[in-house]
Amino acid sequence: MRIAFILFFLFSLSVYTQRSDFRDIDFKKADSIAQNYKGASLKNLPVLTHHLTVALETEVEKFRAIYTWVSTNIENDYNSYLKISHKRKRLANDRQAFLNWNTGITPKVFEKLLKENKTACTGYAYLVKEMATLAGLKCVIVDGYARTPTLLLKENNSPNHSWNKIEINNKWYVCDATWSAGETMLINGSPFFNPDYFDGYFLADPVLFVKNHFAIDKNQIEQTNENRFTSFLSGPVIYKEAFHAPIIPVFPLEMHQNINREDIVTFKLNVPNNYFGDIQLLLHKGGVKKLSNPHILRNDNEISIVQKFEKKGLYDVHISVENELIATYVVKVK
Incomplete structure (x- = not known):
């Protein structure tokens, strides 16, 4: 299917x-x-x-x-x-x-x-x-x-x-x-x-x-x-700023992700060829916002944001490019 x-x-x-x-x-x-x-x-x-x-x-x-x-x-x-x-x-x-x-x-x-x-x-x-x-x-x-x-x-x-x-x-x-x-x-x-x-x-x-x-x-x-x-x-929440470049969230396919502690989630974006915008991952958990330090991999037209979740809880994960929100996921860590 x-x-x-x-x-x-x-x-x-x-x-x-x-x-x-x-x-x-x-x-x-x-x-x-x-x-x-x-x-x-x-x-x-x-x-x-x-x-x-x-x-x-x-x-x-x-x-x-x-x-x-x-x-x-x-x-x-x-x-x-x-x-x-x-x-x-x-x-x-x-x-x-x-x-x-x-x-x-x-x-x-x-x-x-x-x-x-x-x-x-x-x-x-x-x-x-x-x-x-x-x-x-x-x-x-x-x-x-x-x-x-x-x-x-x-x-x-x-x-x-x-x-x-x-x-x-x-x-x-x-x-x-x-x-x-x-x-x-x-x-x-x-x-x-x-x-x-x-x-x-x-x-x-x-x-x-x-x-x-x-x-x-x-x-x-x-x-x-x-x-x-x-x-x-x-699917994930998409913000209008994504349409500027455009920047297309392609993975994960679903907004809500259920994982175990110490698991890794890779967020993938399709971008214009050789795009070098500043990518950030914002983690929002229990009213506290934190700027993460993920591993970022860049190819010609794809950016992978690799984030390890070490603590249990419910996270709103915001992908930001040039300080503008692009997409939001929700990650539940057991």
């Missing part, structure tokens, strides 16, 4: 590529155009899309201008998020019914978006799709599950997120404008949206992307691979 899952996983990723395809493209012009139209109205979407893309020659630059504009001009609407979350819970046992409802509610979400420049993830994905389509690009909305460091899902959770896949130069890419836009924080119980554009989810590395995004195939909803979903839920 494990071999079958890995083969399916690799095949499913083979149709997606990543931003590294465009190393020679300078996105400064596209970003500048998006900035020039900051605050523009959504009421005439064809005109706005034309303004954002007419001076750009390549498909990827046109999409970049659209994506950057959406991610820097639309506010995440926490109240809409709560309403959609409530509906998701009501339809938790009927995945197809939720997807049908989610598709039907999209025009209403978009109507509010046009009036207020605020929306939840469904609205972000819908707006990206509409503008990309107006620019002559093929773009679709993807519904599914998303995991964050503060939102760990269970098997009975309903789908909780939407994002996009975009075809550029006959290849498919994934992106998440909602997560690029910023974050909503609760201050004294009141929601506050902090706009903070994050570039890592633009044409993201697909291998890393599927570690915190799980897509549902609308056409084969009753055949969703539960083993794949279980593997998705049991």
Whole structure:
């Protein structure tokens, strides 16, 4: 079963590529155009899309201008998020019914978006799709599950997120404008949206992307691979900073590890070739944080972090690169 899952996983990723395809493209012009139209109205979407893309020659630059504009001009609407979350819970046992409802509610979400420049993830994905389509690009909305460091899902959770896949130069890419836009924080119980554009989810590395995004195939909803979903839920916590390089935790496969005292755990990361970022391992046990001194092995595109656990207890193990958290595991030492 494990071999079958890995083969399916690799095949499913083979149709997606990543931003590294465009190393020679300078996105400064596209970003500048998006900035020039900051605050523009959504009421005439064809005109706005034309303004954002007419001076750009390549498909990827046109999409970049659209994506950057959406991610820097639309506010995440926490109240809409709560309403959609409530509906998701009501339809938790009927995945197809939720997807049908989610598709039907999209025009209403978009109507509010046009009036207020605020929306939840469904609205972000819908707006990206509409503008990309107006620019002559093929773009679709993807519904599914998303995991964050503060939102760990269970098997009975309903789908909780939407994002996009975009075809550029006959290849498919994934992106998440909602997560690029910023974050909503609760201050004294009141929601506050902090706009903070994050570039890592633009044409993201697909291998890393599927570690915190799980897509549902609308056409084969009753055949969703539960083993794949279980593997998705049991993986390590991935932080957005991992998308910078990108840095991909590949081992252990599961977040929770049960070992004996004096055992060794090897944490493996896939990194860009000849990556020499500062790697640290932080051990958090019983309220005490400790900077470990693991043995670190480096190959061309892989880093192994070898840690021996000499004392019993429950450890939160945080992998940090250049003082930014990348991933978290939980190790129980008997």
